[in-house]
Amino acid sequence: MSVLQTSLRTSEEYLEHLRDDREVYYRGERVADVIAHPELGIAARHGALDFAFAKDPEHAELAVTDGFSTFYAVPRCAADLRRRSALIEASTAHGATLVSLVREIGTDALFALLRVTHGTDTYERVESFYEYCRAKDLALAVAQTDVKGDRARGPKDQDDPDLYLRVVEEREDGIIVRGAKAHTSCTANVDEVIVIPTRALGDDEKDWAVAFAVPVATPGVKLFCSDFQHGADDPWTHPVSSRHKMVETLTVFDDVFVPWDRVFLYSDTKRAGLLALTFVEFHRFTAVSYKLPLVDAFVGLGACLAEANGTVRASHVREKMTWLIAYAETVRGLTHLAADRALIDEPSGIAYPHPLTTNLAKWTFARDYHSAVERVIDLAGGLLVTGPGGADWSSPEVRPYLEKYLAAAVPAAERLAIFNLASDLLARSYAGYQGVLAIHAEGSLEAEKITLYRSYDPRPAVALVRRLASFDD
């Protein structure tokens, strides 16, 4: 089947499909047209890049599998996971270090649902939904993180039971759900939103054990967009963030009706916890795959900044470059290894990345991210935050002074281009966005440590020690 005969949508088709009755708010106001909106439109067009990427003949081999998007290819072996990782990495590099995420996370959730519901009554619903999404090449968001209220208490002990999303009514044709999910990425520019539980639940918390999917434009679904990255309007100083944006929503389910064929899990608290974990297993692997272009950019920035400043030969520069290389390549190496060590879920036949190795990769990424930022800042210089803006560069009155005085080992134009990129990635709000995501997205540092600890089998090490300590045998 040739690329042209695939089910894959064009970026235009993707964008066009976002024009519906979805209830989206930005800066306190209802947004009539997501595509036309000055900020949300950027996010939508960033999502669209991923569709364009797959249509590019150069990437078709990687992006298309059996006529469908490779994102939808259920992994069956290590090589499939490697391929998925390679696609995520390449597509994110295409997106200028910002992941597209309009199919990555959704398929992570679908694979988890396929595994966890395997052998249960709802499996067919999941399978149908999966096939529907794949055939239509849909864009998907995943709403997992409940708003949680007081972290010291579980769902049923909150003052307001809605602080974890729950079923408030069971009807013949479906369920009514209420609650809100935080940090849902891309919701305003996808077709469907998949909802899964956050965490292990008690036996008496059945109402909160629910997973389902609805179209974004479903009545009662309200998207309150964060404006965190609002206003990166100067493309000269914001070469990445002025064109690439991801917008998170507080995703409110205001008594939303979900028909039974879209309810994938309900009241099975044990399986709810398993689903939460299984999703995260896939999603952390997605995460470390899409972090690679960003950490590569840090290494590349270090090299280009040192060259621009004329400091390539300084010993401290080499020391920092070595550290950055080791950081990037350890994350990459462990990501590759997580795929190579794939495990197969017996009943479903789905391959998943090695949990310990995935968490090693993710934790290494997250733990050292801010140290990496610090080092690249160190290699750059104060100009990161004291430099000129695009209007200065465009001004015939100002530019000559910049050209004269901000040249170094390379001309000012080149040096400032590197510094602007560095500033966007290290010091402006896009940098802050990435810096917070590094610690909290796809599981916090603490969550990663817990998974690391739990996914390690201590028996061989303990047996070794017991043998060595048996002085009297």
Added chain:
Amino acid sequence: MSVLQTSLRTSEEYLEHLRDDREVYYRGERVADVIAHPELGIAARHGALDFAFAKDPEHAELAVTDGFSTFYAVPRCAADLRRRSALIEASTAHGATLVSLVREIGTDALFALLRVTHGTDTYERVESFYEYCRAKDLALAVAQTDVKGDRARGPKDQDDPDLYLRVVEEREDGIIVRGAKAHTSCTANVDEVIVIPTRALGDDEKDWAVAFAVPVATPGVKLFCSDFQHGADDPWTHPVSSRHKMVETLTVFDDVFVPWDRVFLYSDTKRAGLLALTFVEFHRFTAVSYKLPLVDAFVGLGACLAEANGTVRASHVREKMTWLIAYAETVRGLTHLAADRALIDEPSGIAYPHPLTTNLAKWTFARDYHSAVERVIDLAGGLLVTGPGGADWSSPEVRPYLEKYLAAAVPAAERLAIFNLASDLLARSYAGYQGVLAIHAEGSLEAEKITLYRSYDPRPAVALVRRLASFDD
């Protein structure tokens, strides 16, 4: 003498004085009135806070010395340095973690000039200028860092000799200087700019060995302002940065005439290097003093975030809080000790902070700053970059959802206020600004390490080791 009888200016007097012919550019355009400018006006009013602070009877004892601003009090003993540090700390806390810097850095330079020119022909010029500034309670910028061009080469080996500021003509009544200084803080909202050399110079680099001061409005002085912190327009999400701003300039000296009585050092390359170092000695002490409110805010944020989220009792929260406390208090402790261990410059009688201890304090601050940021981010949560904006909070349609769903162990209003502050200090452009300053301002990490190494006397440690190793005596 009562506070009312001092020479100290009111904030209005300070602001009024900034209205002159100064040549200021912002976003490519000449700024007619710095005070009226939407961005530079914020910076000017932030500078004015410091004058208001001193007029507040509560602070008068600290802020006024012998009828003059305490900033201008030449330190003569350890207690004077402690007092200066306390003033800088208190005034920066008043300025919401952002130093005012309109008199701090200028007096650092003046103290350095008084020390270094002591016993030379130009000492009287320095003294006159110092007395003039003190009597008029002037606001001062210091332009030290040359734009430097290719870092692998010194001033005279650059393709363009102007890449380090230099004397291009000597006249009977003064000198003509040309060049540019980078990262000059507050230049657009001070009265005078003091220029000092960056570094040690070769014997054949006399033209670059020059220190002087001119009013900001001097012909040929052109200030190209950075717009790095432009547009923090929403005070709800930017509680600090929407009201407190410091603006750096690329400060160009386009063949500027400086009369002899304002030339403090010229052609003495040895003394030029000494001046550079002496200034930094005072200025790093200023720096660690004004960093204290920021690191305190990190500790306070950690505590408030944990309380708001309901995670106070989590063991990892205590671990991180302990680290943050140790960080803040080590910087504070070493700063106090740097004052307490004051040394006295014999000829001039000027006290200066203990160089080793000052650099320990500064390096400790800088080295661990990004780790501190990481920990507070960790204590907060992803909401730092996915939360609502001020317009959402003001919207009657949106706010109820925020109030319902973003409450936790405290009501949403309080929690979001803490998160907004955290986001401003940890993830938005103000955070990036502070993050870069931590590494580069007042000397880079590498510069601090070099000074640390040089200011240590290894002889006692070496003698101890030689004694211990003398096995055969």
Added chain:
Amino acid sequence: MSVLQTSLRTSEEYLEHLRDDREVYYRGERVADVIAHPELGIAARHGALDFAFAKDPEHAELAVTDGFSTFYAVPRCAADLRRRSALIEASTAHGATLVSLVREIGTDALFALLRVTHGTDTYERVESFYEYCRAKDLALAVAQTDVKGDRARGPKDQDDPDLYLRVVEEREDGIIVRGAKAHTSCTANVDEVIVIPTRALGDDEKDWAVAFAVPVATPGVKLFCSDFQHGADDPWTHPVSSRHKMVETLTVFDDVFVPWDRVFLYSDTKRAGLLALTFVEFHRFTAVSYKLPLVDAFVGLGACLAEANGTVRASHVREKMTWLIAYAETVRGLTHLAADRALIDEPSGIAYPHPLTTNLAKWTFARDYHSAVERVIDLAGGLLVTGPGGADWSSPEVRPYLEKYLAAAVPAAERLAIFNLASDLLARSYAGYQGVLAIHAEGSLEAEKITLYRSYDPRPAVALVRRLASFDD
């Protein structure tokens, strides 16, 4: 009063006094004469060094206060604490980086007892005992750490109630105690052993709330010496550890009778916890004071090793030296500051080091100790563990080869002397001893972190944050 008229004992008097009926075991055998024992004798003579130090006219001013040993001088102000710290540092340097500890820890306990019992019935007993020890210039051990059994359980919940030392019988003339204390330093070569509780106790754990002192030779007191440092017999390769030794005991109280005038605290569980903490407050300050010669030796070793190897100019050598200097001087600086910030216990008038600062100093020391070791090892080379021994150096057959081939930038004799010292401090069992003490002695890393956290007053930082976050006022 001249030095000769003091109550201070000579080292001979100290040693002679150790010959009594004390029940000491070493390697499974009862030791008849501690002084004559090949290993314990080294420890005793190391303890004696401290008496010799005080008799040296050069040190008399520091070592003698009002005719008594300065160790016994109750601190009343910051200067007293500085002086005490200086004495401990100087005497430890005299002892070749190994603290003497025969009066340091005992007076820490006495000061704590004087503070905690002040205003209670037993205060006079403490005071009498203190005066007796001071007048006789006695050597004292402190047995604090209970053997503790299962750490997950408190004293009364252990399978064996003796796992925390306790009162098993109350008699008219005194009490009978049973139990064992671990890690008691110097017990075999002191005159008296002071016993204090480890920790906070429950209201129903009165039997364990006991503090007292007995002569080491008291019936039922059994000292089981650790042989950890046994056999450092070659002074050429062990320049420090072959001559300086501290021996810890498992100190068993096998139904030991303590007369009432030696019982300082009994059944007051609240005060028992307070005593444990108060002792540690003084003792951590002692600890950071006596760690200074060791960390100085690391700096000195780094310098001498680099010189011997010819690597002084390598950039990584300077990097490591700078780190080592910063480490040593941060610990020293914070130690000085802990004294300078002395607090006065109101009722007793006793000055004590600032708890937060003391714990900062101790934690900084402990947290980075192994990194310091790593860096000095790095500066040295593999020869640390592959070099020749003293018998090689003495052999006319072997030595010429060593002289020829192990010379570098300095002759082999000098280089090997430095390497031997380095090996003793970094790689041999003395190094292991110091490495474990760094983490566990005078409170573990975790204990220091808890104290740090608790001794910090968060209110100013929280108030600052609340003020900054109050966007709407």
Added chain:
Amino acid sequence: MSVLQTSLRTSEEYLEHLRDDREVYYRGERVADVIAHPELGIAARHGALDFAFAKDPEHAELAVTDGFSTFYAVPRCAADLRRRSALIEASTAHGATLVSLVREIGTDALFALLRVTHGTDTYERVESFYEYCRAKDLALAVAQTDVKGDRARGPKDQDDPDLYLRVVEEREDGIIVRGAKAHTSCTANVDEVIVIPTRALGDDEKDWAVAFAVPVATPGVKLFCSDFQHGADDPWTHPVSSRHKMVETLTVFDDVFVPWDRVFLYSDTKRAGLLALTFVEFHRFTAVSYKLPLVDAFVGLGACLAEANGTVRASHVREKMTWLIAYAETVRGLTHLAADRALIDEPSGIAYPHPLTTNLAKWTFARDYHSAVERVIDLAGGLLVTGPGGADWSSPEVRPYLEKYLAAAVPAAERLAIFNLASDLLARSYAGYQGVLAIHAEGSLEAEKITLYRSYDPRPAVALVRRLASFDD
């Protein structure tokens, strides 16, 4: 071919072969019989373990390849490298965390020689020697590190030209070499010693460009053994080091004759540098493979110590365990990956481990080793250095007290066995030995960083950055 028909020697055959005229010195005296020597005999028997291991039918599949020792199997693909790594790991675990090294390092050198001499005149000599060693199943040492003298100078600029091993005479039948190599492991208990150069040499340093092999018993070869681990005589407290030992020598070549057929490289300075690097490439892979049992033992110790103390549930214990697991598994993961990413040397067809990944693994191991030690010490307790000795445990008088008072969550016997193992690995001289090896063996930290930096291809990262920074295209 069955295991019994292989060329592999028994441990007895290996030991018997060590009885020859070799000139070995220990503690200044000539050793008549290495096997009978109380210390060197332990090292020899440790080496013998590896031969016993291969004869064990359980390990035969791994240890034997085509009838020869797997150590001698020239790697041709990734799987071969994995197999070699697995053998090294298993055999080192068998050797109680201490590598045998009697064939590992020698084959590293042989593989390097086969690669580097491929296509040159001496290739056949190398091949013959390789086949001879393989057929005889010989034990080999490699003497690489020159004693080096002043590190600031190269071979020809030393005061004494012998400070790097060199050819002092060329004869018709061979060459005469003079000089000394440091840190040669196992020399006293192997059959042959292979000598290779340390480093890149200048064009005018041809005399130092020499690689060869001689039997250890060759006249003029003098082995001066280090006694660093002398005297670990108590197996109760030294469960590992009393039975497992590796001894390094200063290996002197006192005008040693080497026949031409044993001269593998001579006067080709370029190839000499290449050989040094190629050897290290193989040898670092060997190193990370044999470090795995040691880092596993750290994890196992942490788990067993926490269990013995009753602290398993403490949050700081889990934190430290997680770190230790991440450390061990990152080293293991990168080691596996270094094999999986094998490169093939085209002309010779020899597979070698991926240089960047190997150095990542080695650097990760080395950089964090001392932190790992610190954490296990932290999990243990002070008893590591204050506990009883074997004679105490054997004493009927003492043991009851130990049993009563040193029990915790497990009986004293078990707890002390774990502590003794921990002490041996963390605090005694074996610990110091491993601690120094971690930093210096198989290349120092600095050497690993240089190789990391050099083996990284920066072009993709730089290209990414250039693309992202090209704002105007």
